[in-house]
Amino acid sequence: MTTAPASAHPYDGMDxxxxxxxxxxxxxxxxxxxKNEVGDSLGTIRLFYSRRCGxxxxxxxxxxxGSGAITVFTSKTSRSFSYRPGNGGHHWGNMVYxxxxxxxxxxxxxxTGIGRANKGSGTTPKACG
Incomplete structure (x- = not known):
């Protein structure tokens, strides 16, 4: 009996x-x-979980x-999503099972513009379901 790898779950990479x-x-x-390189906050990232979908x-x-990227990681896989300006500044990435x-x-x-002061990044702590 063979099983599909975790990365083959149908919700991986989906909206x-x-x-x-x-x-x-x-x-x-x-x-x-x-945060940018001098510690100014240019936004926030939050980690969400779906009980129904896991x-x-x-x-x-x-x-x-603002434009940028969102990536979610597990120990076995990751999924990334690039976003563009708009949507009131609220954007979400694709799911990982x-x-x-x-x-x-x-x-x-x-x-949010030209120059390093207009570029920020951050990583949430891990959440374990």
């Missing part, structure tokens, strides 16, 4: 809102500031003009 997984989302309480993803709150007992974390980046 939590279009799949309906976000309807059971839980804020894990894990968050981080997206998945994690990250969501950022940044300036409406992380059922009970699997730890996950999210990283985010944002660029």
């Amino acid at each position: 939590p809102y279009t799949t309906g997984c976000a309807s059971t989302k839980v804020n894990t309480g894990k968050k981080a500031s997206l 998945t994690n993803w990250g969501e950022v709150s940044v300036a409406k003009s 992380a059922p009970s007992g699997v730890c996950a974390k999210a990283t985010g980046s944002v660029t």
